[in-house]
Amino acid sequence: MMGRRQNGQSLCKSRVGIAIAIGVLLGCIFALCFPNGFISISNPAPILNRRFAKSIAQVSSTLCESSERLNMLKSEFVAASEENSELKKKVRELTEKFRLAEQRKDQAEKQVLVLGDQKKAGPFGTVKGLRTNPSVVPDESVNPRLAKILEKVAVNKELIVALANSNVKTMLEVWFTNIKRVGMPNYLVVALDEEIARYCESKDVPVYKRNPDNGIDSVARTGGNHAVSGLKFRILREFLQLGYSVLLSDVDIVYLQNPFDHLYRDSDVESMTDGHDNKTAYGFNDVFDEPKMGWARYAHTMRMWVFNSGFFYIRPTIPSIELLDRVAGRLSREPTSWDQAVFNEELFFPSHPGYDGLHASRRTMDFYLFMNSKVLFKTVRKDASLSKLKPVIVHVNYHPDKLPRMLAVVEFYVNGKLDALKSFPDGSD
Numbered sequence: 001m002m003g004r005r006q007n008g009q010s011l012c013k014s015r016v017g018i019a020i021a022i023g024v025l026l027g028c029i030f031a032l033c034f035p036n037g038f039i040s041i042s043n044p045a046p047i048l049n050r051r052f053a054k055s056i057a058q059v060s061s062t063l064c065e066s067s068e069r070l071n072m073l074k075s076e077f078v079a080a081s082e083e084n085s086e087l088k089k090k091v092r093e094l095t096e097k098f099r100l101a102e103q104r105k106d107q108a109e110k111q112v113l114v115l116g117d118q119k120k121a122g123p124f125g126t127v128k129g130l131r132t133n134p135s136v137v138p139d140e141s142v143n144p145r146l147a148k149i150l151e152k153v154a155v156n157k158e159l160i161v162a163l164a165n166s167n168v169k170t171m172l173e174v175w176f177t178n179i180k181r182v183g184m185p186n187y188l189v190v191a192l193d194e195e196i197a198r199y200c201e202s203k204d205v206p207v208y209k210r211n212p213d214n215g216i217d218s219v220a221r222t223g224g225n226h227a228v229s230g231l232k233f234r235i236l237r238e239f240l241q242l243g244y245s246v247l248l249s250d251v252d253i254v255y256l257q258n259p260f261d262h263l264y265r266d267s268d269v270e271s272m273t274d275g276h277d278n279k280t281a282y283g284f285n286d287v288f289d290e291p292k293m294g295w296a297r298y299a300h301t302m303r304m305w306v307f308n309s310g311f312f313y314i315r316p317t318i319p320s321i322e323l324l325d326r327v328a329g330r331l332s333r334e335p336t337s338w339d340q341a342v343f344n345e346e347l348f349f350p351s352h353p354g355y356d357g358l359h360a361s362r363r364t365m366d367f368y369l370f371m372n373s374k375v376l377f378k379t380v381r382k383d384a385s386l387s388k389l390k391p392v393i394v395h396v397n398y399h400p401d402k403l404p405r406m407l408a409v410v411e412f413y414v415n416g417k418l419d420a421l422k423s424f425p426d427g428s429d
Contacts, residue, residue, distance in 0.1 A: 095137070131266045131361050133317040138243030146208060147242050153188050153206045158260060160187040160247045161239065163232050166195040168251050174406050175251045176205050181414070182255050190235060210235065230339040233328040240316040240324070250310035250395070252402040254409045257392040262369055263313055267361040268320045269347065271312035272370040272395060275305035276378065281367040307347065307362070309340040311370065311395055319360035323347065326358065373405060374398040381412075381421045399428050 121127050140147040153159055160179070164172045172189070179187050188206045191197035200207035232248060239246045247259060263270060275281030283304035291297050314320050326346045331337055351357035367375055371391040377399070380386040394409045396402045401424075411420035 132315070133268055133319055133361070135243065135316045136241065136318060136321070138316075139241050142241045143238045146238060149188070149206070149208055150239070150242060150244055153186055154244055155186040155260075157243060158186060158245045158247070160184070160249050160259075161190060161236065162187070162249045162251050163190045163192060163235065164196050164251055165192040169196065169199060171251045171403055171406065172196070173203075174403070174410070175249075175253060175255075176203070178255045178410065178414075182258055184255070184258055184260075186260075192231070230328075230331045233324045233331070233339070233343075236314070237321060237324050237328075240314065240321050243316050245313065245315045247313045248311065250397070252396045252406065253311060254394045254396075254406050254413075255392075256390055256394065256413050259370070259392050262366075262392050264363055265313075265315070267315075267363040268317050269307070269312055269314050269323065269360055270363040270365060271307035272365045272372065272393075273305055273367050274308050274372060274374075274397070275364075275367055276372070276375050277367075280305040282364055304364075306340060306344040307364070308372065308395065308397060309343040310397060311393065317360075319358060323358055323360055371395065372397050376409070377405075377421065377424055378426045399424075401428065
């Protein structure tokens, strides 16, 4: 019984061993024949995990690169802005140098080239300060239409300008007839009404009709001589802003020579005088006597006759434009003021408490060349030597009978009629 049980166990172990051996053998065979597995099934999970990780890496990389790129663009923008500012500064400096170089046309403007440079004072008696200010940079955007007219009319950026309405039509004809006779092409009439504009066009006279302006037009059409005269300070501003020097002229003036041949151009304003001799025209030391002051009874004063606001040469400088603004501003606030008085007050009054004076250079014209009618009728016509001199212009500013005296001036100086001036009194009747 026991022997039979042992034989059964041995047979069972043998069968298990054989099965294990067969399994190992088959495993080896399959391992050799199918190294990648008996059933080829791909495992997507690891692949997906790898792709997801790669995408995250790419996004992170892109974000980092975008941030770095943004910072780089910001740096480039800042650098470009700084470079642009430097270029603008250089352009302004070059523009200024070019403008100054353009001013070499006369000696006064050449002096502008040394502005800003520090200079050593020379030997005693040799030092001379600057007499003029630099011209403004022309700005055609102020009035493109006027800019085109001036480009055609002006000579060397200079021209004569007169304001006129139909009230002075007859005198205006004498005015431009003698300008034409002298041979000057650079003059312009600013027509203050349509009648004068049409009249000038019919006479082949250069004319400029302003754009409508209610504030000016109401005065221009109906105003008298003084009211119309006050308008010129507002209207002339555009001429100066466009870079042109203007010889402002009233129409009660007879031209006998070209005035541009007799200008110095070394000041902001160069004007004829109402003076009638060397003292009154150019200034003198006038002693004021106050006896009750005893030892200090005498006080010295400086006096000169005023500049004539009806004939002056004005350069396109900042002080010149400031002068026009000051005078026009005061005339608008002080309607009863006389434009010539305001013109001179702003030119000559010095700075003092509560008031900043105008820093403009001034020159008085030769009163025998740029002659007022007081000099002519009171002095010159009675002097044989002086009557032989030919003035540049004669301004009939001291007398109300303007037209007959203008015609007499033409007869005397142009047509050689020696007694043409004799019938007039020295002053007005």
